[in-house]
Amino acid sequence: MTEAATHQHGHDHGDTGQHWREPARVRDFVARMDARAQERAPQFELMTQLLGRDADAPLRILDLGAGYGAEATVFLNAFPNASAVLVDGSEEMMRVGAERLARFDRRYRYVAWDFGEGVLPDDLGGPFDAVISSAAIHHLPEPALKRLYRQVREVLAPGGAFLNLDLVAPLDEFLEARYRDIMQGEETVRDDPPPSPEVRRHHSHLEPLDRHLAWLREAGFEHVDCFWKRLAGALFGGYRPDTP
Numbered sequence: 001m002t003e004a005a006t007h008q009h010g011h012d013h014g015d016t017g018q019h020w021r022e023p024a025r026v027r028d029f030v031a032r033m034d035a036r037a038q039e040r041a042p043q044f045e046l047m048t049q050l051l052g053r054d055a056d057a058p059l060r061i062l063d064l065g066a067g068y069g070a071e072a073t074v075f076l077n078a079f080p081n082a083s084a085v086l087v088d089g090s091e092e093m094m095r096v097g098a099e100r101l102a103r104f105d106r107r108y109r110y111v112a113w114d115f116g117e118g119v120l121p122d123d124l125g126g127p128f129d130a131v132i133s134s135a136a137i138h139h140l141p142e143p144a145l146k147r148l149y150r151q152v153r154e155v156l157a158p159g160g161a162f163l164n165l166d167l168v169a170p171l172d173e174f175l176e177a178r179y180r181d182i183m184q185g186e187e188t189v190r191d192d193p194p195p196s197p198e199v200r201r202h203h204s205h206l207e208p209l210d211r212h213l214a215w216l217r218e219a220g221f222e223h224v225d226c227f228w229k230r231l232a233g234a235l236f237g238g239y240r241p242d243t244p
């Protein structure tokens, strides 16, 4: 389904995600991610396994900052009876996503929404068995991120999982330099264009993994953990308790 319910949130969100509205940047991102599809696949696959659900389960998935639908596609393939709601603020990302997800027809729906303040729309159609996110919420300021974690817990069904594959801050300057050197070396091998000033600014506000894990516990998640990590990239999350 390509119909998008458009919502406006009446506040200024600073630059949280605004640069994704530029079509050229979206095209560039999609091309780079296509080139890295094999590298990203194992983490997306691990996210599906962490749900611990049978392949035929009729799961409801919510993808925050879904972009063109990379991780939602993996979930819709892994769970053929699942459906997904994809939230994103970039019309261009959703346009590309609608083309890529066309084969899933009525199993997916985009919702246009800016979650820069950590607020989710009321009409998402939950509760969800899983809330997933990839490379989309690391730039939110602390109060917004904490609010978003609480909101995610609210839209999850009991036992549902929140899994976020995202960037976290290196713990000190030594590690930051090591990670940066390695990542820049890999970008050179891949012939990636240098990151834009907006991307650099976002990535200078990353939070360390431990703080994310603490905020998730504070928000009421259990079995909170980091399930995978490489340099500044981490897959972390938790589960909504079975009992309220």
Ligand SMILES: C[S@@+](CC[C@H](N)C(=O)[O-])C[C@H]1O[C@@H](n2cnc3c(N)ncnc32)[C@H](O)[C@@H]1O
Residues within 6 Å of the ligand: 013, 016, 017, 018, 020, 021, 033, 064, 065, 066, 067, 068, 069, 070, 071, 087, 088, 089, 090, 093, 113, 114, 115, 116, 117, 133, 134, 135, 136, 137
């Ligand atoms: C780096 S892309 C990741 C896309 C996809 N999750 C992936 O891994 O391929 C970040 C996405 O998050 C969305 N995004 C970032 N900030 C946002 C915000 N405040 N509200 C809504 N969407 C946002 C962008 O529009 C973009 O599609």
